[in-house]
Amino acid sequence: MTTSSSLSLADASTGSYIRLERxxxxxxxxxxxxxxxxxxxxxxxxxxxxxxxxxxxxRVNNTTIALRIEESSLIFGYYEESDEx
Amino acid sequence: xxxxxxxxxxxxxxxxxxxxRTISHGAxxxxxLVSDIYSRSRxxxxxxxxxxxxxxxxSTYKLDKILTSKIWGxxxxxxxxxxxxxxxxTGANVPSGWIADFxxxxxxxxTAGFQAVHAPAWLHGVLVLGFFRGTxxxxxxxxxxxxxxxxVFALLENFGYLPRVAFNMDRLFKKSGGHGKQALxxxxxxxxxxxxxxxxxxxxxxxxxxxxxxxxxxxxxxxxWPTLILLSSLFMAAGVGAGLHSLATAGVVMxxxxxxxxxxxxxxxxxxxxxxxxxxxHYTLELPPYxxxxxxxxxxxxxxxxSLNVLTRAVVVAAPAGVITWILGNIFIGGxxxxxxxxxxxxxxxxxxxxxxxxxxxxxxxxxxxxxxxPILLMGYMSSGAMVDADGLDNIKDxxxxxxxxxxxxxxxxxxxxxxxxxxxxLFNIYKETKSVKWTVLSAxxxxxxxxxxxxxxxxxxxxxxxx
Amino acid sequence: MRPYTVALxxxxxxxxxxxxxxxxxxxxxxxxxxGKTVVSAEGEFIHEDTxxxxxxxxxxxxxxxxxxxxxxxxxxxIFEQPDVxxxxxxxxxxxxxxxxxxxxxxxxxxxxxxxxxxxEAKKLGIRVDTDQIERxxxxxxxxxxxxxxxxxxxxxxxVAEIASGSHVPKxxxxxYNDDIEKKIAQxxxxxxxxxxxxxxxxxxxxxxxxxxxxxISSLRAKLHEQPATEQKEEIRYGRTACH
Numbered sequence: 001m002t003t004s005s006s007l008s009l010a011d012a013s014t015g016s017y018i019r020l021e022r023x024x025x026x027x028x029x030x031x032x033x034x035x036x037x038x039x040x041x042x043x044x045x046x047x048x049x050x051x052x053x054x055x056x057x058x059r060v061n062n063t064t065i066a067l068r069i070e071e072s073s074l075i076f077g078y079y080e081e082s083d084e085x
Numbered sequence: 086x087x088x089x090x091x092x093x094x095x096x097x098x099x100x101x102x103x104x105x106r107t108i109s110h111g112a113x114x115x116x117x118l119v120s121d122i123y124s125r126s127r128x129x130x131x132x133x134x135x136x137x138x139x140x141x142x143x144s145t146y147k148l149d150k151i152l153t154s155k156i157w158g159x160x161x162x163x164x165x166x167x168x169x170x171x172x173x174x175t176g177a178n179v180p181s182g183w184i185a186d187f188x189x190x191x192x193x194x195x196t197a198g199f200q201a202v203h204a205p206a207w208l209h210g211v212l213v214l215g216f217f218r219g220t221x222x223x224x225x226x227x228x229x230x231x232x233x234x235x236x237v238f239a240l241l242e243n244f245g246y247l248p249r250v251a252f253n254m255d256r257l258f259k260k261s262g263g264h265g266k267q268a269l270x271x272x273x274x275x276x277x278x279x280x281x282x283x284x285x286x287x288x289x290x291x292x293x294x295x296x297x298x299x300x301x302x303x304x305x306x307x308x309x310w311p312t313l314i315l316l317s318s319l320f321m322a323a324g325v326g327a328g329l330h331s332l333a334t335a336g337v338v339m340x341x342x343x344x345x346x347x348x349x350x351x352x353x354x355x356x357x358x359x360x361x362x363x364x365x366x367h368y369t370l371e372l373p374p375y376x377x378x379x380x381x382x383x384x385x386x387x388x389x390x391x392s393l394n395v396l397t398r399a400v401v402v403a404a405p406a407g408v409i410t411w412i413l414g415n416i417f418i419g420g421x422x423x424x425x426x427x428x429x430x431x432x433x434x435x436x437x438x439x440x441x442x443x444x445x446x447x448x449x450x451x452x453x454x455x456x457x458x459x460p461i462l463l464m465g466y467m468s469s470g471a472m473v474d475a476d477g478l479d480n481i482k483d484x485x486x487x488x489x490x491x492x493x494x495x496x497x498x499x500x501x502x503x504x505x506x507x508x509x510x511x512l513f514n515i516y517k518e519t520k521s522v523k524w525t526v527l528s529a530x531x532x533x534x535x536x537x538x539x540x541x542x543x544x545x546x547x548x549x550x551x552x553x
Numbered sequence: 554m555r556p557y558t559v560a561l562x563x564x565x566x567x568x569x570x571x572x573x574x575x576x577x578x579x580x581x582x583x584x585x586x587x588g589k590t591v592v593s594a595e596g597e598f599i600h601e602d603t604x605x606x607x608x609x610x611x612x613x614x615x616x617x618x619x620x621x622x623x624x625x626x627x628x629x630x631i632f633e634q635p636d637v638x639x640x641x642x643x644x645x646x647x648x649x650x651x652x653x654x655x656x657x658x659x660x661x662x663x664x665x666x667x668x669x670x671x672x673e674a675k676k677l678g679i680r681v682d683t684d685q686i687e688r689x690x691x692x693x694x695x696x697x698x699x700x701x702x703x704x705x706x707x708x709x710x711x712v713a714e715i716a717s718g719s720h721v722p723k724x725x726x727x728x729y730n731d732d733i734e735k736k737i738a739q740x741x742x743x744x745x746x747x748x749x750x751x752x753x754x755x756x757x758x759x760x761x762x763x764x765x766x767x768x769i770s771s772l773r774a775k776l777h778e779q780p781a782t783e784q785k786e787e788i789r790y791g792r793t794a795c796h
Contacts, residue, residue: 028619029367034119035615036369037649041120047146051158052256055265057149057372061648064146064372066252068259071367097747098773104743105761108736114762115617119652121729126651133685134647137678144677289620373566374645376673379700 009058010073012046018077019043025074033075037061043080145374149249158253165246166342169237171335174314177229178331184228188221210415211408219407220400222460226311232388234310235276239387243378247272251370259365261350262357264293266368267300271349274304278507281306282514290366295524296353298515302507302532303345303352308455312502313338315459319482320495345503348535402454410450410461424465438537439497439544441488448501453509458502493553497540504536556597556604557716560629562657563641564650565612568669570594572641572699573609576709600709605716608635614649616656617765624767630660631752631768632775636716639708641667644674644681644696654690658724659756664692665711672698691725726755736762748776 012018020040025033037060038044045059055066067075151157192213199209241247251268258267266288273281281301288294305313314334322333357363413424421429428442435441443465451458466484485494506529507515516525547553563569577596594609610629611622630638640657642650647668654666666686674681687694693711697704714720728734740758748757752772760768 025367029369031115031119031617031619032369032614034116035617035619035652036371037123037652039120039123040116042123048150048153049155050153050252050255051155052253054259055252055255055370057153057252059146062646063649064149064374066255066370066372068255068265068367071369096773098769098776101740101743101747102761102764102769105740105758105764108739109762109764114733114736117730117733118759118763119615121733122652122655122727123648125655125727126648129651129686129689130648132689133682135680135682137680371566374673374677 006076006078008073009044009046009067009075009077010056010069012077012079014046014048014056016046017043017080018046019080020075020077022077023075025071029071033071036065037063038075044077148375149372152246152249153252162250162253163339165241167335167339169234169241170338171331172237173230173234173310174318174334174338175331176233177314180229180232181225184225185221188217188225192217192221207415210411215408215411216404217407219403219410219457219460222407223398223403223456226315226459227307227456230310230314231307234307235387235390236384238275239383240378240380242272243376243383245373245375248370248372252372255370257350258353261354262293262361262363262365263296263300263350263353264288264290264366264368265370267293267297267349267353270297270301271304271346274301274306276307278302278304278306279510279514282511282518285518292357292361292363293366295361295519296356298519299356299524299528299531300349300352302511302528303349303504305342305345305503306455306508308508309502310338311456312459313341313499315481316495316499317341319485320490320492341499341503344500348504352531352535398454398456403457403460406450406453406457406461407464410464414464428465437544438501438540439493439547440501440540441494443488444494444498444501448505451508452506455502455508491553493544493547497543500543501536501540504532504539506530506533506536556606557636558633559605559607559712559716560633560635560638561607561609561641562616562626562630562638562653563610563612563669564614564643564646564653567612567641567643567650568699569609569612569641572639572667572669572697573607575699575702575705577607600713603713603716605712613653615653616660617763624771627660627768628771630657631756632771634661636663637712638664639667639712640664641669644668644670645677645679647681651686655727658690658692659726659759660753662692662722662724663715664722664724665708665715666690666692666694667708668694668696669699671696671704672701689725692722693720733759733762 006021007018009018020038020042022040023030023033023038042060047057047059047064049056050066055068056072057064057066058072152161195213195217196209199213247269250272251265254268255265258265269287270281270285273284278301281304282298285294285297285301288297317337318330318334321337322330325333410424413427414422416423418426424443424446428446430442431445432442435443435445443462446465447458447462450461463481463484466488506512512525512529515528516522519525561569561573573594573596576598578598595606596609597604597606599605608629610626613620613623613626616623616627616630629635638657638661640654642654654664657664668681668683668686671681681696683694683696693715695704695708695711697708699705711720715722729737737755737758740761741754744752744754744757744761748754757772
């Protein structure tokens with residue numbers, strides 16, 4: 001397992017895995033993200049960008065959730081070699 | 086909600102909440118709660134769930150890699166839309182003719198029956214030429230395309246394609262200040278705007294939901310498809326060879342839909358800069374795994390439900406409208422029918438926007454349901470004052486041409502149909518959902534204003550350039 | 554005798570509507586996208602001479618009242634206290650779905666967990682050990698495929714057992730970190746004193762610690778015996794919302 005410095009989901013390259021570290025979104029959306037599985041410690045796969053470049057689809061707990069850059073740039077983690085499962 | 090209950094002092098809940106605040110020291114516990122529940126979920130899954138083959142899990146995203154790819158995402162989306170229209174247009178022609186023939190035969194018997202009992206002519210006129218023809222027209226023109234369009238659309242929906250449309254188009258909606266899920270409610274509008282108004286409940290933010298409600302009308306619903314299809318087939322694709330005819334028709338209809346989407350985005354943008362100002366709210370969009378729809382069940386269910394719907398609507402709305410139109414067309418004042426008088430009144434305005442008085446009349450009388458606009462129009466044109474049988478498209482085209490139609494009239498009628506106010510049912514639903522007369526009125530006035538402006542500009546430009 | 558009430562809870566897009574249609578014979582349109590069911594539906598069915606009334610709650614990811622849908626679902630479970638709550642889980646994404654099941658189990662013990670889309674899971678090579686999940690949760694767990702109508706009878710048997718009281722499940726509670734558990738322990742007795750046994754004290758404690766404003770106002774309305782006013786669905790555009 002290689003760890004590197006933390007980066008936002010918006011900056012992560014497609015196809016990579018990110019272990020979440022912190023979420024700086026506030027309010028209702030923060031709670032919604034938590035409910036969807038964007039919890040610290042969880043591993044997220046960066047799937048693919050929309051044809052127009054935004055939003056981006058993420059794989060979390062075997063579900064695909066699309067987030068806009070406004071949100072994904074506030075979710076931080078570090079690269080993980082692959083899904084731990 | 087927070088109306089103070091004056092009689093209650095020292096609320097036990099307040100003291101509980103106070104105690105909770107003291108205990109928690111105001112530290113947020115939501116993150117920890119969710120984290121702990123999730124670790125428990127993960128723990129259970131580790132014990133109980135086994136992934137035999139991780140490769141198989143990838144099937145959905147492999148498909149997404151294509152369906153939402155930078156290069157293919159949009160072309161595939163348009164191709165799918167085009168194919169759906171093409172199937173609908175090609176498939177509906179033949180059964181439409183059958184149903185019309187069938188009703189023609191029945192009408193023959195009915196007329197014979199009325200004559201046999203020496204029924205008065207006005208009764209025959211109201212019941213057979215008004216009521217029966219009105220209903221028959223709507224059924225034969227509406228039913229076949231809908232019985233094809235809805236199942237095909239339901240298959241796409243059950244497959245899971247709609248959220249991908251929202252994903253592909255999100256950026257456009259964000260730029261226009263709307264909600265990404267507006268693409269979903271828009272898709273619902275293809276079926277029925279009235280139902281789509283209810284589906285806007287998936288948008289939580291009131292501002293963005295209002296945008297979705299106000300612009301839903303720019304997506305043509307099942308009541309307007311036949312108008313669009315018929316007119317593009319008769320006038321727009323007229324010069325194209327037989328083999329490519331339905332393809333060209335589908336192309337024109339798709340152009341209309343794309344124009345509707347452009348108007349949707351523009352109006353959303355303008356509104357979000359003016360009356361409905363605000364920043365786009367945050368949202369998350371789930372892309373569910375693709376599922377193979379149960380093909381036959383979906384087809385049977387949606388055609389049964391929709392067919393029933395069309396039939397009910399035909400009887401409830403089209404039939405009385407047929408009666409009223411017959412009466413208006415057969416009561417004469419000073420040599421002309423009331424209908425002709427009314428059409429005469431609207432003629433100058435109609436001409437200004439490239440239409441005519443009868444078309445304006447038809448749109449006004451068609452407020453209860455868009456399905457009946459075209460039948461009413463044809464009926465107005467016919468000297469007999471009854472709705473025509475749908476026997477043969479050439480016949481219909483001749484009627485139009487006799488009344489001075491050009492390609493411009495057809496184009497502007499299509500544009501007006503696409504853009505004008507939503508039908509009565511939709512307006513009623515908008516009122517129910519917004520509980521606001523102001524927004525309900527605006528949801529009719531804004532599209533109407535745009536419809537008039539667009540057709541005016543098109544008509545004046547075409548005439549100025551000498552194209553007509 | 555009045556029919557037993559059965560509430561149907563679950564994440565969006567787990568086949569809740571399909572299951573509802575299968576059980577009640579009604580025909581809600583189903584579609585493959587989150588939030589398809591916008592109007593909650595009610596229907597009735599009979600299983601072995603017993604009548605049941607079924608309420609299809611809005612599909613939600615959680616019951617922490619982040620949205621109107623979640624409040625509706627939460628209020629139904631906590632205030633209407635259905636005889637049985639069926640939690641529908643998507644077998645292909647159990648981790649997230651279990652999150653909701655665990656939340657429901659904190660609110661009521663009269664729960665049957667129904668794992669739907671088992672056929673989809675099998676196709677994707679996911680094997681689910683339902684007995685293990687049943688042991689871990691402490692409530693009956695039934696695997697079904699709503700669209701192929703398999704497992705439905707077993708599901709209804711379990712629902713009937715719990716409705717009649719012949720089986721009283723003992724859910725295994727989620728244990729939170731020591732800090733939170735300590736706080737719950739302090740608050741629980743106070744809640745029992747004030748509210749009695751009408752509401753699950755541990756769950757109320759968690760909600761209070763989370764300062765769940767919406768629950769508190771719902772509770773207040775309920776305690777003053779003012780029937781909770783119908784969830785307003787009108788649109789107030791003036792309020793800048795941030796959902």
